[in-house]
Amino acid sequence: MLEAILVSVISSFGLGLSFFFGVVFLRNKKLENRILGLLLVIFALRITKSILYNFVELPLFVKNLGLAANLAVGPLLYLYGYHLLSRNAAFKSSNLLHFIPSLLYVVFSHMIPNSDGSFFWNLSYTFILLQSYAYLGMSIHLYQKKMNGIQKELRLWYIRLIFTLGLIWGCYTLIFVGILPMYSAGPIAYSFFIILLAYLGIHSKKTFNLNLTARYHTSTLSPEKGKAYFEKIEAIMKEKQLYLNPGLTLTSVAEAVGISSRNVSEIINKHANQNFASYINNYRVEEAKCLLKTRSKKTKIITVALDAGFNNLSTFNVTFKAITNLTPSEYRAQHD
Numbered sequence: 328m329l330e331a332i333l334v335s336v337i338s339s340f341g342l343g344l345s346f347f348f349g350v351v352f353l354r355n356k357k358l359e360n361r362i363l364g365l366l367l368v369i370f371a372l373r374i375t376k377s378i379l380y381n382f383v384e385l386p387l388f389v390k391n392l393g394l395a396a397n398l399a400v401g402p403l404l405y406l407y408g409y410h411l412l413s414r415n416a417a418f419k420s421s422n423l424l425h426f427i428p429s430l431l432y433v434v435f436s437h438m439i440p441n442s443d444g445s446f447f448w449n450l451s452y453t454f455i456l457l458q459s460y461a462y463l464g465m466s467i468h469l470y471q472k473k474m475n476g477i478q479k480e481l482r483l484w485y486i487r488l489i490f491t492l493g494l495i496w497g498c499y500t501l502i503f504v505g506i507l508p509m510y511s512a513g514p515i516a517y518s519f520f521i522i523l524l525a526y527l528g529i530h531s532k533k534t535f536n537l538n539l540t541a542r543y544h545t546s547t548l549s550p551e552k553g554k555a556y557f558e559k560i561e562a563i564m565k566e567k568q569l570y571l572n573p574g575l576t577l578t579s580v581a582e583a584v585g586i587s588s589r590n591v592s593e594i595i596n597k598h599a600n601q602n603f604a605s606y607i608n609n610y611r612v613e614e615a616k617c618l619l620k621t622r623s624k625k626t627k628i629i630t631v632a633l634d635a636g637f638n639n640l641s642t643f644n645v646t647f648k649a650i651t652n653l654t655p656s657e658y659r660a661q662h663d
Contacts (some may be wrong), residue, residue: 333547338378341518344525358418359410366403370395374517388436395432397455401462402426404492408485411600412473428458440588452503459496461488462557479649481600487527491520548590557598559584560591570610573638577603610638612650615643619659628655 345367352364376393379385402425410418432439442445466489474482498516501507548556562582569575580603581588595606615635622631632643632655647655 338514338518340512342374342378344370345374345517352455359407360383362407362410363405365401366407368401370402370517372396373400374514377514384399386443389438390441391432391436391439394441394451394455395436395618398429398432398458399426400492401459402429404489405466405469408469408473409491411479411481411485412469456496456500456503463496470472474652484527486589490522491524495520548593553594553597556584556586556590557594560594564610568614570607570616571634571636573633573636575607575636586632591630607636608646612647613645615647615655616651616658619655624659624663631655 346347348366349367349371352360355361355364373393373396376385376389376396379389387521402422403471406422416521434605439451466485471481475628486548495513495517498507499513512630560580563580564570569583572579575592577588581591584591592603595603599606601609612635614629615637616628618631618634628643629640632640633648635643637643637646644654647653647658651658653661
């Protein structure tokens with residue numbers, strides 16, 4: 328009994344953190360933060376079922392609601408990554424198709440058999456674990472596909488989240504196959520990794536931009552206007568290639584768009600998840616990548632840096648490495 332109480336205390340601490348941060352993110356205006364909040368709350372509900380399982384005989388529908396929550400976590404992880412790593416991506420109604428298995432479990436929660444050791448239980452839980460690992464793989468593939476051109480802090484946060492959920496699912500897999508004899512090991516592992524994730528998240532505040540609303544609380548830009556101006560900024564960048572000017576400033580971009588410098592800064596922060604310098608440097612690095620692939624190998628790196636809009640070699644090297652995980656020379660060697 329003492330062991331069960333100790334497990335509950337440890338697990339409850341992790342659950343408390345998960346629910347707290349989940350609610351905080353759900354109240355945020357950024358779509359990716361809301362998806363993360365939903366993920367944390369739903370996974371916490373699934374772990375709550377695991378804790379209660381140690382003390383009371385749960386009704387059939389409660390057991391199945393816990394599994395329904397598990398089926399929703401994988402899709403939420405993938406969609407969170409998509410909206411975190413994609414610029415200004417809108418939520419598509421087709422994304423709801425990811426949640427069909429979870430919805431079916433909710434609708435038929437009072438009917439689906441859920442007896443430990445039964446054939447149907449083994450079959451259904453195997454499917455749930457495979458679905459979780461499938462979305463884990465999809466999330467890793469998404470990370471690899473989107474990582475170039477994305478801020479290092481965002482990339483690190485998302486891969487840590489993937490790794491954490493993978494470890495938690497791995498723990499439940501070991502319990503399922505009988506290698507881990509303690510069912511309570513799942514909630515304990517969850518609490519441990521959520522505490523670790525919370526610590527890492529607190530040190531990655533820019534990833535969430537939770538202070539964005541306060542910073543721009545006097546903004547007169549509507550979401551529609553902000554989006555329209557962002558599209559205009561993107562068009563000007565691509566057509567006029569303003570980023571090739573090493574002396575480019577926020578003021579000069581504002582003049583080209585026809586709005587204030589403050590509005591340009593706000594729009595880039597909100598719609599590109601970047602500050603002005605990072606936003607411009609992403610364009611410059613993309614230009615440098617093209618030059619490294621198309622120009623002769625005899626072309627000096629400093630020449631590429633200057634032609635891409637950087638004003639010195641050291642800044643170019645540091646920025647290029649941060650965005651691509653390669654030095655300019657390594658990148659050129661890969662594309663010979």
